[in-house]
Amino acid sequence: MKSGSPGAGSAPPQRGEIYLLRIDPTEGSEQAGTRPAVVVSRTSLNRASPVVVVCPLTEAMRVPYRYPCDVEVRAPEGGLKNDSVVLTGQVRAVAKHRLLKRLGELSPDTLRQIERALKTTLDLP
Numbered sequence: 001m002k003s004g005s006p007g008a009g010s011a012p013p014q015r016g017e018i019y020l021l022r023i024d025p026t027e028g029s030e031q032a033g034t035r036p037a038v039v040v041s042r043t044s045l046n047r048a049s050p051v052v053v054v055c056p057l058t059e060a061m062r063v064p065y066r067y068p069c070d071v072e073v074r075a076p077e078g079g080l081k082n083d084s085v086v087l088t089g090q091v092r093a094v095a096k097h098r099l100l101k102r103l104g105e106l107s108p109d110t111l112r113q114i115e116r117a118l119k120t121t122l123d124l125p
Contacts, residue, residue: 012046013039016111018078019099021054036103037094038078038086040114051093055114057084069121071113079104088117 013019021037039046041053060072060083071086080103106114119125 012043013052013096013099013102014043014046014105015039015041016108017105018057018080018103019054020101020103021056021094022098022100023056023094034100036078036080036084037099038106038114040091040118041093046096051095052099053091053093055086055088055091055118057086059083060085069117071110071117073106073110077104077110078106086114086117088114088121091118091121 017039018036019039020034022034023037024033036057037054038057039052039054041049046052057073057080063070063085066072066085067089069088071088073080073084073086075081075083
């Protein structure tokens with residue numbers, strides 16, 4: 001798989017890939033700054049749309065209480081440097097130009113855990 005940011009002529013972000021994401025500006029309790037995020041929108045949509053749907057990650061040590069919709073990812077999976085938590089409760093659509101650098105991709109098992117967590121977050125069957 002390719003690294004770097006998605007630009008003109010490059011492959012679209014793939015579902016399950018982790019990118020370094022520039023989230024700011026934010027408000028209130030939204031995750032802020034530049035942080036890893038996992039692409040959760042389907043790849044076929046990512047080809048055509050100027051935005052992708054992502055879930056931000058935060059370092060696991062910063063999460064004192066885990067919600068049922070949180071998914072732990074142990075480094076170095078996905079190119080992460082630290083054990084992290086996928087925050088499916090903060091799912092959002094972002095412009096592709098906010099994706100700064102591809103870090104890696106998650107295993108199919110971890111992606112399935114995120115899919116289950118998104119069902120909880122969004123109250124889907």
